[in-house]
Amino acid sequence: MDAVEAMKESIGVSVYEQLEIRFILYIGFGIAVIICNLICLLVFNSSRDFRRKFMLYSFVSFAELINGVSFLSAGLGRMQLLTGGGYNQPITSSDCIFTFPWPTLLLISGTLPACANLSLSLERLFAVRYASTYRGWSNSHKLILIIASVAVCLILYGLAVMSSLLWPSVSPTRICAVMNSAGPYFGTVHYFLICKAYVIGFLMVVYVYRFAGSHKKLTSSERRTQRTSLVLLGLCVILVAIPNYVLILDNWKIPKFPELLVGIAYCLYACQSMSTLTVFLLFRPEFRERLLGFLCPFRKEGRIESxxxxxxxxxxxxxxxxxxxxxxxxxxxxxxxxxxxxxxxxxxxxxxxxxx
CATH class of the missing domain: 1.20.5 (Single alpha-helices involved in coiled-coils or other helix-helix interfaces)
Structure with a gap:
């Protein structure tokens, strides 16, 4: 009996097939997320003016790129364990973190995009609500927000490692998700904090949009910027909250969802990571024009002015x-x-x- 047949007999044919589809989805969505955010990074850094203008958006795209790498790594690694016969073996939480690469990537790719989007919301708040202070901002101020986001992400990762060492848990399989790697309690706090960060960022952007609309006459460029942030954070709330709550409920078995349903719900998180490209193509003509210039090098680039x-x-x-x-x-x-x-x-x- 080969490893695949042995694994099917061990966990059941239905569960095996669901896991196989789930991991294939992770691989496909991971590749798509990486491509979309590489495109965004290429356009955002195509000129000095764009680098200055979209500095925080570049940071968001970089964070989402790491999320794509985590999807790809988790899909490939788990598929290898599933087809090689090593999936259905018990493992401790600390061994998950220090043995496989994807638990670390999953922990970082959850908190870093959340911190990046929260920094973007703070920048929008200062730009509109405290305009006199924001006029004195330079790239160094945005760099401070980026460094603070990375620091918060690393602190939370350190707490996850400490949780796995101080309160170890044993998982019956080597799926090594966030809950299995950092422990169920810290994993629950991890997903809860991510949801709260996106909700707070979205509420700040809504406040900025309403304040700007009632206290000042927005130019078309400013209106596009506000709408971009509003739609981007709104999609984040929807596409991040749903998979996170599904993962929390599934871990505590209230109720226990099928493996494929959990995988499909988690792929919404990947859709959120691809939303930056979609939103900028729809709401930012200068981004769209620059991207078309890359795709059609002999095409004369239009001049989009604010x-x-x-x-x-x-x-x-x-x-x-x-x-x-x-x-x-x-x-x-x-x-x-x-x-x-x-x-x-x-x-x-x-x-x-x-x-x-």
């Missing part, structure tokens, strides 16, 4: 055109005033002529 830039250019053009006429008109007024002024002293040239 209304602020157009207003500045028009003002400069009008000023440049009216300046000569205004100068001539001013000179004529001064000359006429001098001619009509009875108290005006004659110039040196006139006095010289009068002498002779």
């Amino acid at each position: 209304s602020d830039h157009v207003r500045t250019v028009l003002h400069s053009t009008i000023e440049r055109q009216t300046r000569p006429a205004l100068a001539i008109h001013t000179t004529q007024i001064i000359a006429k005033h001098h001619q009509n002024d009875p108290n005006r002293r004659p110039s040196a040239h006139h006095r010289h002529n009068e002498t002779y």
